[in-house]
Amino acid sequence: MKQSLGVRLWRWTIISFVALYLLVPLYAMFDFSTKPFGFADKGRTFRAWTMIPSQPDLLAAISRSLITAAIVMALILFMIVPTAIWVHLKLPGLRRPFELLCLLPLAIPAIVIVVGIAPLYRWISINISESPITLAGVYSMLILPYTYRSLSAALDAVDIHTLAEAATTLGASISRVIFGIIMPTIKTGIVNGSFIAIALVLGEYTISNILNFKTFQVVIAQIGRQNGNVAVAVSLASLLLVIFLLLIIPTKKRQGAVLDVDIA
Amino acid sequence: MTQLQYKGTGSANGRTGSRYWRSKSAYLGVMPFLLFSGLFLLYPTWNVVSGAVQDNNGQFSTTVLKEVFNSPIARQAFANSLELSAKTAIVGALLGGLFAWAIATGKPGGVFYKVSVALSSVLAQFGGVMLTFAFLATFGFNGLVSSLAVKFLPNTFLADSTWLYGMTGLSILYTFFQIPLMVLVFLPTLENLKPQWREASDALGGKAYEYWLRVGIPILTPSFVGGALLLFVNSFSAYATANTLINLSDFLTPLEIATALTSETGGSNPAEAKSLSMFMVIVVVIVMSLYALLRRKVSKWEQKR
Numbered sequence: 001m002k003q004s005l006g007v008r009l010w011r012w013t014i015i016s017f018v019a020l021y022l023l024v025p026l027y028a029m030f031d032f033s034t035k036p037f038g039f040a041d042k043g044r045t046f047r048a049w050t051m052i053p054s055q056p057d058l059l060a061a062i063s064r065s066l067i068t069a070a071i072v073m074a075l076i077l078f079m080i081v082p083t084a085i086w087v088h089l090k091l092p093g094l095r096r097p098f099e100l101l102c103l104l105p106l107a108i109p110a111i112v113i114v115v116g117i118a119p120l121y122r123w124i125s126i127n128i129s130e131s132p133i134t135l136a137g138v139y140s141m142l143i144l145p146y147t148y149r150s151l152s153a154a155l156d157a158v159d160i161h162t163l164a165e166a167a168t169t170l171g172a173s174i175s176r177v178i179f180g181i182i183m184p185t186i187k188t189g190i191v192n193g194s195f196i197a198i199a200l201v202l203g204e205y206t207i208s209n210i211l212n213f214k215t216f217q218v219v220i221a222q223i224g225r226q227n228g229n230v231a232v233a234v235s236l237a238s239l240l241l242v243i244f245l246l247l248i249i250p251t252k253k254r255q256g257a258v259l260d261v262d263i264a
Numbered sequence: 265m266t267q268l269q270y271k272g273t274g275s276a277n278g279r280t281g282s283r284y285w286r287s288k289s290a291y292l293g294v295m296p297f298l299l300f301s302g303l304f305l306l307y308p309t310w311n312v313v314s315g316a317v318q319d320n321n322g323q324f325s326t327t328v329l330k331e332v333f334n335s336p337i338a339r340q341a342f343a344n345s346l347e348l349s350a351k352t353a354i355v356g357a358l359l360g361g362l363f364a365w366a367i368a369t370g371k372p373g374g375v376f377y378k379v380s381v382a383l384s385s386v387l388a389q390f391g392g393v394m395l396t397f398a399f400l401a402t403f404g405f406n407g408l409v410s411s412l413a414v415k416f417l418p419n420t421f422l423a424d425s426t427w428l429y430g431m432t433g434l435s436i437l438y439t440f441f442q443i444p445l446m447v448l449v450f451l452p453t454l455e456n457l458k459p460q461w462r463e464a465s466d467a468l469g470g471k472a473y474e475y476w477l478r479v480g481i482p483i484l485t486p487s488f489v490g491g492a493l494l495l496f497v498n499s500f501s502a503y504a505t506a507n508t509l510i511n512l513s514d515f516l517t518p519l520e521i522a523t524a525l526t527s528e529t530g531g532s533n534p535a536e537a538k539s540l541s542m543f544m545v546i547v548v549v550i551v552m553s554l555y556a557l558l559r560r561k562v563s564k565w566e567q568k569r
Contacts, residue, residue: 004472021443022383028401028402029397032400032401079297086293086294104305104309107549107552108545109497109500109503109548111541111544112312112545113308115311115525115537118525119311120304138308140300205393210526232398235393243383243386247382
């Protein structure tokens with residue numbers, strides 16, 4: 001159906017308005033990060049960009065955040081996914097309570113979780129470790145709703161009971177059934193969950209800032225208090241990196257990850 | 265050999281027999297997860313809920329809860345939070361909904377579609393520190409738009425950045441991540457609108473506005489309202505953006521909670537933080553329940569098709 005002139009006019013008005021809203025601040029970041037600062041006063045400079053690698057704490061914070069993301073992913077793979085499969089297979093009566101538990105973080109904002117969990121992290125800092133990597137524990141709970149949604153959709157799509165019975169009849173152990181048989185069939189759901197894990201860990205600020213952990217975002221804020229140009233350059237660089245990662249991950253897998261914020 | 269092992273372990277019967285699948289020992293399988301979530305999820309939740317009705321010495325008392333409820337500062341912060349969330353949810357839902365419509369009416373699977381969806385998924389998560397920097401670089405002192413405004417429009421509000429550090433500025437920043445989130449939530453519903461319905465309406469002599477009034481809007485409303493509720497919770501719970509943009513510790517409830525928890529001058533007051541949190545949780549639970557009800561309606565309709 002050919003679009004009428006009115007429709008087309010409306011459409012382009014909306015598109016240009018929203019595009020301006022979203023893109024002007026991004027361009028402004030580029031503009032700001034190439035502005036001269038310090039003793040220089042004219043023209044364009046990439047000095048802020050070249051100063052990124054020499055920022056204290058930054059590289060350490062990035063590598064710690066990546067390690068944290070890896071631990072969160074390991075927790076998903078070796079604890080949350082097997083538990084979800086186990087509940088599906090063996091404890092159908094627990095499915096509803098399990099679902100409610102997984103959706104609980106949606107009702108508890110991060111700022112509220114941090115209030116409740118502060119004593120626990122005080123204890124962990126004193127008795128176990130002061131490293132920000134310990135945040136993996138609370139992060140894996142924060143993404144539980146998203147992990148659960150992508151997992152349960154994947155588990156419902158496959159007849160895992162038949163798979164499990166066939167495998168056990170052929171002599172597979174229960175760990176083989178979970179890790180070798182069922183998990184490969186729900187690979188897409190797991191990939192989606194992991195993608196969200198990385199995004200969450202790299203973007204999290206509320207909990208780490210209040211509990212005084214130097215994660216990626218906290219360090220960016222800290223740089224911003226010393227040198228705005230460098231902080232803007234770092235922000236834009238990491239944003240571009242995320243967009244780049246999104247574009248190289250195959251569309252089909254990605255879209256599921258992104259659109260699966262739906263609950264209930 | 266294999267057979268021998270098989271017999272040796274003696275578990276062949278146990279594993280395949282239906283009794284094993286339902287036996288009590290199966291509950292042991294959920295124990296690691298239960299312990300873990302008990303520590304990192306149930307304990308903090310319980311800590312807040314029970315702590316809201318205790319004083320700082322652990323005695324049962326509703327004094328703090330009442331104090332917070334009657335405190336003019338807490339009420340103002342709560343009102344600001346509600347106002348900000350409602351404003352940005354409505355504006356974000358409208359702009360995001362319209363933008364989603366613009367995406368859906370374009371060529372499906374085209375470049376514009378792909379870029380818009382990918383960009384939306386990034387920018388919906390783009391809150392906090394980096395968003396603040398983006399807007400400081402745009403409207404802040406020496407920013408892109410403000411320095412242009414100083415040159416060309418010196419008497420408008422754009423030339424003076426102070427508006428950025430208050431309700432107006434926060435609303436504009438929050439709307440920035442609300443629009444893409446609405447696109448992600450609403451686009452699937454729009455794509456489920458069948459072109460045949462429009463054709464049927466046209467064939468029966470319906471005008472464009474009649475189609476939207478009688479068919480389009482009634483079908484889209486539950487999903488649209490659901491999206492707006494999700495946006496409401498999204499900005500109601502947000503802390504990072506406000507924390508990095510403004511330095512007013514009592515302006516929004518999340519900021520007030522953080523201050524009560526970490527304050528270095530007045531000493532921390534966990535009981536106050538927990539009471540404030542309790543009121544936040546009540547609002548979020550109400551809104552999310554409404555959202556769940558609406559989603560149920562939407563998915564029912566989607567199954568019927």
